[in-house]
Amino acid sequence: xxxxxxxxxxxMRSIYLLTxxxxxxxxxxxxxNSSFLEGFVSKNQVGLLFTGGSILSFFVLSNLARxxxxxxxxxxxxxxxxLNLLTLSFLxxxxxxxxxxxxxSITIDNQTVxxxxxxxxxxxxxxxxxxxxxxxxxxxEEFSTDEETGEERGLFLTTNxxxxxxxxxxxxxxxxxxxxxxxxxxxxxxxxxxxxxxISGLRHIKDVSYISSPFFETTKKVLAxxxxxxxxxxxxxxxxxxxxxxxxTPVYLIQNIGLGWGTVGPIFxxxxxxxxxxxxPLGKLADKKLGEKEILISGFLIMGTxxxxxxxxxxxxxxxxxxxxxxxxxxxxxxxxxNDTYFFKKIRANDSDLIAFFRNASPLAYxxxxxxxxxxxxxxxxxxxxxxxxxxTLGGVYFSATIEDTK
Numbered sequence: 579x580x581x582x583x584x585x586x587x588x589x590m591r592s593i594y595l596l597t598x599x600x601x602x603x604x605x606x607x608x609x610x611n612s613s614f615l616e617g618f619v620s621k622n623q624v625g626l627l628f629t630g631g632s633i634l635s636f637f638v639l640s641n642l643a644r645x646x647x648x649x650x651x652x653x654x655x656x657x658x659x660x661l662n663l664l665t666l667s668f669l670x671x672x673x674x675x676x677x678x679x680x681x682x683s684i685t686i687d688n689q690t691v692x693x694x695x696x697x698x699x700x701x702x703x704x705x706x707x708x709x710x711x712x713x714x715x716x717x718x719e720e721f722s723t724d725e726e727t728g729e730e731r732g733l734f735l736t737t738n739x740x741x742x743x744x745x746x747x748x749x750x751x752x753x754x755x756x757x758x759x760x761x762x763x764x765x766x767x768x769x770x771x772x773x774x775x776x777i778s779g780l781r782h783i784k785d786v787s788y789i790s791s792p793f794f795e796t797t798k799k800v801l802a803x804x805x806x807x808x809x810x811x812x813x814x815x816x817x818x819x820x821x822x823x824x825x826x827t828p829v830y831l832i833q834n835i836g837l838g839w840g841t842v843g844p845i846f847x848x849x850x851x852x853x854x855x856x857x858x859p860l861g862k863l864a865d866k867k868l869g870e871k872e873i874l875i876s877g878f879l880i881m882g883t884x885x886x887x888x889x890x891x892x893x894x895x896x897x898x899x900x901x902x903x904x905x906x907x908x909x910x911x912x913x914x915x916x917n918d919t920y921f922f923k924k925i926r927a928n929d930s931d932l933i934a935f936f937r938n939a940s941p942l943a944y945x946x947x948x949x950x951x952x953x954x955x956x957x958x959x960x961x962x963x964x965x966x967x968x969x970x971t972l973g974g975v976y977f978s979a980t981i982e983d984t985k
């Protein structure tokens with residue numbers, strides 16, 4: 579892997595640097611978003627804000643190919659990253675207002691107005707984070723070859739995951755007394771660096787002839803192709819898993835188990851290690867020896883059973899929680915790598931409509947995930963959400979078994 583990184587040149591180097599900084603930007607805030615929002619809305623309403631952002635993302639991603647064709651990749655990329663920076667800046671301002679850390683003349687005293695501003699800003703912010711990943715996908719696919727898709731996607735996912743190892747611990751050191759601006763500020767700085775990388779390294783990349791088709795036509799195309807359809811479902815199940823874990827795990831560990839951010843941060847750092855340890859070698863393995871099917875099935879079995887176990891862990895021992903959560907991500911890292919490897923072996927760089935559709939698995943999952951979780955919470959205790967989630971994710975074994983291996 580280190581040899582591969584050392585040999586990166588030109589646009590590929592810029593693409594991976596952009597991946598690193600944009601991932602670090604989101605990794606800083608991903609696990610505190612729920613807690614930040616709880617300062618303005620109720621616990622049950624937090625999920626609705628993620629749903630709102632996902633609905634907006636779904637709409638924009640469904641029209642992304644048209645935007646790329648109309649305005650070009652560079653302008654779309656700059657617009658997405660700049661909007662992300664703007665919303666981060668406004669979230670910082672709103673948190674300072676909430677904690678009365680600003681001069682009285684510019685604070686917002688009306689709680690209703692403050693809540694509406696936070697909700698609107700967060701929904702737009704969340705939408706841009708999903709679009710940032712998709713636009714990087716588009717750049718990377720233009721320089722990828724089918725023979726090395728697994729290796730390149732493994733390196734891409736490893737680069738994307740690396741910041742998540744360090745970010746939770748950094749958050750645990752910086753965050754106290756609801757001073758969330760101390761987390762959103764570094765995130766804004768990292769996004770700014772990403773904008774400079776786009777301008778300096780990706781500005782002169784020529785656009786491909788993007789395929790722009792209506793959403794329902796693209797849907798028909800996906801449904802007609804069994805392999806693309808099933809790998810999309812596999813991706814949706816994984817994103818559904820993420821939607822529950824990202825929103826509800828921090829709240830559960832802090833409010834129900836009684837851990838503090840100083841403990842939760844390092845637990846999450848350990849939890850995310852599989853994405854660094856396994857994604858690159860698994861991608862290479864899928865290219866050279868195994869197909870994607872076997873690794874996908876194993877991933878779903880590990881992730882599903884490990885997630886079920888979380889409902890029955892009641893201790894405050896951080897080591898036990900770190901091990902259990904680590905195992906959920908062992909499975910998730912295998913699934914994530916194989917989903918990307920398989921899908922991008924099946925499409926071409928100008929299939930921007932299919933790329934956007936594939937990435938729509940995330941907002942679709944975040945639309946349905948909180949809604950489904952809210953429904954189950956009417957009948958079960960918070961801790962059994964993980965039992966339900968584990969059972970649901972085991973369904974991925976069936977869809978993994980039905981794809982035709984690329985080897």
